[in-house]
Amino acid sequence: MHTKTLKALSELLKDKTISSRELTQHYIDRIDQYNDAINAVVHIDRERCLKAADSVDQRRSQDDQGLSVLAGIPLMNKDIFCTVSEPTTCASKALQGYQSPFDATIIKNCRDAGMVMFGKCNMDEFAMGGSNENSFYGPTKNPWDLSRVPGGSSGGSAAAIAARLTPAVTGTDTGGSIRQPSAFCGITGIKPSYGVISRYGVVAFASSLDQAGPMACSAEDCALLLSQMASYDPAHDMTSVRQQDYDYTTNLNDSLKGLRVGLPKEYFDHFADADIEKCMQAAIDEFKKLGVECVEISLPDVKHCISAYYTIAPCEASSNLARFDGNIYGYRSPNSRDIDSMYSASRSEAFGNEVKRRIVMGTYALSSGYSNDYYSKAQNIRNLIRHDFDEAWQKVDIILAPTTPSVAFKIDQFCNDPIKMYQQDVFTIPVNLAELPALSMPVGFAHQMPVGMQIIGPRWQEKRILNCAHQFQTITDWHTRIPEQFA
Ligand code: GLN
Helix, strand or coil: CCCCCHHHHHHHHHCCCCCHHHHHHHHHHHHHHHHHHHCCEEECCHHHHHHHHHHHHHHHHCCCCCCCCCCCCEEEEECCECCCCCCCCCCCHHHCCCCCCCCCHHHHHHHHCCCEEEEEECCCHHHCCCCCCCCCCCCCCECCECCECCCCCCHHHHHHHHCCCCCCEEEECCCCCCHHHHHHHCCEEEECCCCCCCCCCECCCCCCCCCEEEEECCHHHHHHHHHHHCCCCCCCCCCCCCCCCCCCCCCCCCCCCCCEEEEEHHHHCCCCCHHHHHHHHHHHHHHHHCCCEEEEECCHHHHHHHHHHHHHHHHHHHHHHHHCCCCCCCCCCCCCCCHHHHHHHHHHHHCCHHHHHHHHHHHHHHCCCCCCCCHHHHHHHHHHHHHHHHHHHHHCCEEEEECCCCCCCECCCCCCCHHHHHHCCCCCHHHHHCCCCEEEEEEEEECCEEEEEEEECCCCCHHHHHHHHHHHHHHCCHHHCCCHHHC
8 A cells, every 4th residue: 555646545545445544554554663763753643543544434434525635644744733633842852742732724724634644753853954863852764774864854754755654744844854855765845835835833943934845755646735735824824825726736747848947057067976967867858858948047146045044044043942941831941940040941951952053043143233244144145046046937937956965964974064964955945045836856866875856946836846747757767666675
């Protein structure tokens, strides 16, 4: 069952060849068998999942017309989404034991569609990181090579899909956290345009950049999931934007003939890894077979993206994380004498080093007298990058680019070198700064590890991106590969 697409599973459920209980039990068994090796799943209440599956089976036996195509399918969630059915901890000591009294909008949408909420995935603490090594629960391992990282911050989500511990997961992407782990683990994930999925109930990291999205085995699966996840949510998230329609599957089979594809020279020049470059070339050739026309373009300001992002994101994080003070929820230090020492002891003991580093950077950059030098400058760069993409869309319909400069690196490789770790995000961050949609999908292997390619589109053009990825996946089979140990 775990080699089937969501569409195939949905059909088996619909014609009652399998029940949701059987499907859920199958994945529970896989978690019990394999999770110890990769540490991708951090909370799961097996009884509760099976009960949820039973209730969908019962609705189906009564021919309930309200069931969606994904009804009965297990969905695992990054531990950053508020869920009433499991704890929500952001892989932090600061939120150990926290039980949300409400579901995030994206979770509510999927639960209403009849999906079975299936536990929570490991992540970098508060989504800060690119390797999953910053987790209170310990690192997640890459199913393709257990000595390597799965990427981050949605590394648990990506590893869970790669090892087929669940057919669908949620992730969030502030600077690449859906696409980079998708690339490292050989799966498909899409970060929609900022505003497509409500941020209500998604624990905030950097509010102007955070966006949730689906990760799965294929572009078609992502399209089915996105159709349930996206919604206009004006009452809870004023940055959510109404879309013309919410069925992201309708254009999957459109022809790509004549589509103008941009290849940004800043992403392809000076490519350090020749094997990744070969995979990119081969993928571009496949796209040419589908009838696209490729042109070189330039995005001159993306070279400043790391400095801009690692100013803006910590500034917003330092403000968002002020709420974790031991007062209302989360960890409170037993070692305090008065309110001031409670704040400082609770925060010092609860946050990991990377989170503290970001809070210090952000607070410094926003402090009086400095914010013009740092924060405003970073915002100016953000505008320049937006402008670069606006210019590009005059010439091309879609942009293809590598997702990451290297394949998944070794655990501990960059742990003591934050700058090197930050530089790994160089290809994903521009998209977040420009609020664009982008997908990563597997396009081959280098050094025996999966390689990911990004498809970037203009704002609100998720359908075009999914169409391109799906067409590519109908003539290639990289997305169907499963690491041997988990087959
Ligand atoms: N690696 C980036 C960071 O650490 C991106 C994280 C994310 O997208 N959540 O900020």
